[in-house]
Amino acid sequence: MNNNNEKEKNFVSAVIYAGDDAERAVKFIGKVNELLTLHFENFEIIVVDDYCKTPIQDELLECSDGYNCSVSLIKMSYPQGVQRSMNAGVDAAIGDFVFEFESTAIDYNIELIIEVYRKSISGFDVVSAVPVGNTKKSSKFFYSIFNKYSDGYNPLFTERFRVVSRRAINRIESMTTNLVYRKVLYRNSGLMCSSVEYMPIAKINSKSLPKERSKLAFDSLMTFTSVGYRISLSLSIFMMLFTAFSGIYAVVVFLLGKPVEGWTTLMILISSAFSGIFLLLTIIIKYLSLQVEITTRKSKYIYENLYKIK
Amino acid sequence: MSRNYDRIIIGAGLYGLYSAVESAKRGYSVLLLERENAPFSRATYINQARVHMGYHYPRSISTALKSRNYFERFVKDFEFCIADEFKKIYATSSKFSWTNRERFIKFCDDADIPCEEISPDAYFKKGMCDGAFITTEYAYDWLILRDFYSEKIKEYRNIDVKLNTAVCAIEKQADRYSIITSDGGEFESPFVISAVYASCNEILELAGYPAFKIKYELCEMIICEPSDNLKNLGITVMDGPFFSIMPFGKTGLHSLTSVTFTPHLTSYDVLPTFNCQKDSGGLCNKTSLYNCNICPGKPETAYPYMGKLARKYLRDKYDFRYKESLYSMKPIMSTSEVDDSRPTVIRKFSENPTFISVLSGKINTVYDLDEVLSE
Numbered sequence: 240m241n242n243n244n245e246k247e248k249n250f251v252s253a254v255i256y257a258g259d260d261a262e263r264a265v266k267f268i269g270k271v272n273e274l275l276t277l278h279f280e281n282f283e284i285i286v287v288d289d290y291c292k293t294p295i296q297d298e299l300l301e302c303s304d305g306y307n308c309s310v311s312l313i314k315m316s317y318p319q320g321v322q323r324s325m326n327a328g329v330d331a332a333i334g335d336f337v338f339e340f341e342s343t344a345i346d347y348n349i350e351l352i353i354e355v356y357r358k359s360i361s362g363f364d365v366v367s368a369v370p371v372g373n374t375k376k377s378s379k380f381f382y383s384i385f386n387k388y389s390d391g392y393n394p395l396f397t398e399r400f401r402v403v404s405r406r407a408i409n410r411i412e413s414m415t416t417n418l419v420y421r422k423v424l425y426r427n428s429g430l431m432c433s434s435v436e437y438m439p440i441a442k443i444n445s446k447s448l449p450k451e452r453s454k455l456a457f458d459s460l461m462t463f464t465s466v467g468y469r470i471s472l473s474l475s476i477f478m479m480l481f482t483a484f485s486g487i488y489a490v491v492v493f494l495l496g497k498p499v500e501g502w503t504t505l506m507i508l509i510s511s512a513f514s515g516i517f518l519l520l521t522i523i524i525k526y527l528s529l530q531v532e533i534t535t536r537k538s539k540y541i542y543e544n545l546y547k548i549k
Numbered sequence: 550m551s552r553n554y555d556r557i558i559i560g561a562g563l564y565g566l567y568s569a570v571e572s573a574k575r576g577y578s579v580l581l582l583e584r585e586n587a588p589f590s591r592a593t594y595i596n597q598a599r600v601h602m603g604y605h606y607p608r609s610i611s612t613a614l615k616s617r618n619y620f621e622r623f624v625k626d627f628e629f630c631i632a633d634e635f636k637k638i639y640a641t642s643s644k645f646s647w648t649n650r651e652r653f654i655k656f657c658d659d660a661d662i663p664c665e666e667i668s669p670d671a672y673f674k675k676g677m678c679d680g681a682f683i684t685t686e687y688a689y690d691w692l693i694l695r696d697f698y699s700e701k702i703k704e705y706r707n708i709d710v711k712l713n714t715a716v717c718a719i720e721k722q723a724d725r726y727s728i729i730t731s732d733g734g735e736f737e738s739p740f741v742i743s744a745v746y747a748s749c750n751e752i753l754e755l756a757g758y759p760a761f762k763i764k765y766e767l768c769e770m771i772i773c774e775p776s777d778n779l780k781n782l783g784i785t786v787m788d789g790p791f792f793s794i795m796p797f798g799k800t801g802l803h804s805l806t807s808v809t810f811t812p813h814l815t816s817y818d819v820l821p822t823f824n825c826q827k828d829s830g831g832l833c834n835k836t837s838l839y840n841c842n843i844c845p846g847k848p849e850t851a852y853p854y855m856g857k858l859a860r861k862y863l864r865d866k867y868d869f870r871y872k873e874s875l876y877s878m879k880p881i882m883s884t885s886e887v888d889d890s891r892p893t894v895i896r897k898f899s900e901n902p903t904f905i906s907v908l909s910g911k912i913n914t915v916y917d918l919d920e921v922l923s924e
Contacts, residue, residue, distance in 0.1 A: 250857050281853040304824075309810060309854055311790075330644040331790070333857045412676055545645060545790050547809055 246280040251356070251402075252334030254285045256321055256341050261293040265302060267343035268310075274349050276307045278356075283309040285331050286548075287324040290315050296546065303549040310548040316541045320451050322420060323540040329408060329421075331545060336360075337408065339421070340400045344443035346370060347399060355402050355435050364407040364430035367398040367422075370439045381456050385423075388464035393426040396434065406430065420459045427463070462529060467522050478515045481508070551735035554580040554709070557728060559716055559752060560745035561588035564909050564918065566698040568742050571922045573705035580736055581708060582728075584715040589695040591840055592746045593912070595770055595877035597804045598797055600624060600631065600687040601911050603660050604639050607648045607788050612891050613660040615914055623913035630693035632799045637686040637783040640669055640678040642862075648788040650680025657682070672784060677862045686783065689912060690798025715837070719756040725902045726756070742921070743906040747878035748838050750820055753906055758898040761908055763880040765821040766812035767841055770877070771805040771852050772797060773869040779803065782867065792859045794869065803869060807858050810851040812879070821878060841876040850874045880908060893917045 253271050257264040268284060275282045284306070288295050296312055303310065313327050321341050329337055336359060338352065351368055359366040378397050386394045403425060411424040426432055460466045485508050492501075556572045558565050561583035569581045585591065599605070602620045603613030624631055641653050648656070650666075657664035663685050669678040702708045715731040725739045743752040750760040773794070775782075783795030783803075792807040816822050820835035828846030833839035841847055852871050860868075882894065893910035895917060897903065905921055 250853060281857075283854065309851070311809065333854070333861050409675075542645075545809075547812070 247278055247356075248280055249335045249360070250333070251275065251279055251282045251336045251338065252285060252332035253282065253338040253340065254287065254325060254328035254332055255343060256324055256328070257286050257288050257291055257295045258343055259291050259293065260343065261291065261295040261298055264295055264343045265298045267340075267345065268299070269302065269305065270345075270349055271338075271340075271352070272306050272308065272310075274352055278353055281308070283311070283332070283334065285311045285313065285328045287313045287328040288315065289320070289324040290318045296548075299548045306549045308549075312546045312548050314543040314546065316543045319540055320455070322455065325421060327540045327542050329403075330539075335405050336402055337405075338400060338402050342399070342443075346439035346441040346443045347437050348440065351435065351437055352400070352402075355400070358433055358435055359402045359404065362431060363433040364404040364410075365401060365425040365428070365432040367396070367401040367432075367434045369396045369398055369434040369436045371436050372438070377452075381460075384466060385460060385464055388460075388466045388469065389423070389427075393432045395422060395426060398422060398434070401425070404430075419462055420455060423459055423463045457525075458529065461522075461525055467526065471519055471522050474515045474519055478512055481511060551727060551737045552580075553725075554578045554736060554738045556580070556740045556742065557582065557726070557736055557738040559741070559743045560748075561585070561710070561712075562591065562593040562744060562746060562909075563589070563694065563698075563912060564744035564746075564907055564915055565742075566702065567915050568744060568918055568922060569708050569710075570698070570701055570705065571918070573702075573708045575923075577707065577740075579705075579708045580738070581702070581710045582714050582716060582730065583710070583712050584731075585840060586713050587695075588698060588712075589691055591842070591877055592879075592909075593694075594691045595768075595842060595875045596912075597770065597793060597795060597806055598688040598691060599795065599911075600689055600913055602684065602686050603662050604657070604664075604684050604686060605785070605787075606891070607653055607656045609891075610656070610660060612910070613656070613662070615892075615917075616911060617660060617662055619913040619916050622916060624687060627689060627694060627697075630690045630697065630798070631687050632690060632796050633687040635688075635781045635783050635796050637684045637795070638667075638672055638681055638785070639664075639684045639686075640673060640681040640784070640786050640862075642786050642789065642791055643676060643679045646787060646789045646791075653680055653682070653787065657684075672782075672864060672867065673786075673862050674864060678786065688783070688796050688798050690800065693799065716752060716755060719752070721756070721899070721902065721904075726904060739902040740924075741902070741904050743904075744909070746909060747821065747880050749880060749906055749908050751836055751838060753898070754820065754836070756898070756904055758904065758906070760819045761880070761894065761896075761906070762883040763908070764883060765816040765818075765823075766879045766881060767814040767823060767825070767848070768806075768811045768877055768879045769813055769848070769851055770811065770875045771850070771855055772802050772872045772875060773805050774872055775803045776866070776868040776870075779867045779869055784863065784867070786862055792855060792862070794859055794863075802872060805855055805859060805869070807851075807855045810854040810858065813848045813851065838878060841878050844876070847876045882908070895921060897921065 315324055355366050355368050382395050407425055407428055407430050410428045555577035557580045558568045559582045561581055569579045572579045601616035603616040606612040641648055641650050665683040667681050669681040717731055718729040720727045725737045726741045728736045745752055753760050785793040790809040794803050794805045797804040814823050821838055822835045825846040826833045829839055829844050833844055891910040893914040894908040897905050
């Protein structure tokens, strides 16, 4: 598909989270540029440098002659994680459709990007590339909990990248100011979502930090599912029953007139109750901190500058 | 045999013509040199024709105040070429902006320029802008202004104009400068003004003076046909990688520019060095900058990007259609990167004989020249 007249007329943007491996990112950007040149009349690439250990700006400038589109670089002021960085990238994108690449690792045939796009224009606002098999146990556990307790009717999977329509971006923006986990919001946007499954052709290692992943998982479970509420409810009921039982026990002992020392029982009661209270407080504090963040944080991300590479 | 003039002015843009006429009014004999075949062939023609009141510079109060102070005088002096019948909206982008609604209101207050707040939803898609304001800003019509000056210089018999004439050499004598031109002419004067905008360092190098610290941007401005709803509107989104669409003088067309996509190429060299110069067929090089608008090496249009960016913000009813692209070279002072200021720099390199180079900031700061012209 080299003839300009046969190319797609939709303007697409590719937002790429550079990660810590600048060399891999530059290779990936080159591949995306080549592929999109073949299939699209107009497109742009937006790279987000999340304060990486190996800054990518100079490497991009070196390669800039090879790019056939506008290439911009958003430099974050300090590391803010994949989600916030992607928020910044998508905000800067102008395309009708936006490819979101949260990683530059490739375990798929590059043509899958076009396949995902084609599925999108067949009537889906959000289409994800989903690897089949080889999912991490921790991810499987997270998604099973998430899908069980979330209100969304579209289940979550491990995704490698996705394409979203401008309509979907606008929709999630209007749903919340706190885009803590884009994937969930897209799935809950009420728009048509789909996925393209593929068999991974390579093994990739996740570069995101376990701390960031677990924080994201915890925040997502607290924000988008009823897990927190259900744990609180169960604990409250348990403690209520336990307290009631203790009360009845105390009354019975009093009525039977058989005083016991009661030291052990009392200690069990106190320690159990306090454990429950602390756990409940943890959950409540987490909810409160999320609320504070949502209501007080004006900007979703802090960036240093937006540079034009080409 | 060289000819003598009281003043030689290089460059027939607005700054050059203004200098020529003001000098002639004072009785000086003036030679105006222009390398193109007509005045106003480059920067005075190819820019957004904005008569600034200062709104464009929320990070540089000095530029804003200077623009505001000259605004009324310029509008009064050049009233015949001013398009003022349109409503000018300035808005602050919700994202990626260096300013916001509150800061913009404070800035207008500090600069003492009128600004009436309106709902952004009237012009912009939901959530795209956090503030929108009706402002007072006009556009000038370059063609009417050129015709005015073309007639004006005919009124003065003490102005000689040489078109299609580039400066090849400048030599400083004891009490005058000697200038040799591309047609073999030799001219002398004790007072030389260089008002050549993007070629300022080229001329300074010929004269042996230190260059301005500038970067060069090869810029594209889109000319488009506005829809009926957009016809009497000018819209600028501030302050960062956004766009501006506004009437292009009195032509009935609109100009469209964007901070990200208007500059195609950038050169940080003392003299403008660009890859596209090799595609110019020998017409352009760093010591002789050709007119980008007619250069065979000019880049492909960035309209798909600029149009898309504007449509991302504007409501669908404010649509427009591409007509043509105009290209020009823009010099930007290196010190302007942070505050986005556009000072008009007038630097006197020598006195008796006098050599002045002007790097113009905005069209209505042309009056900054009065001080040196009155000497």
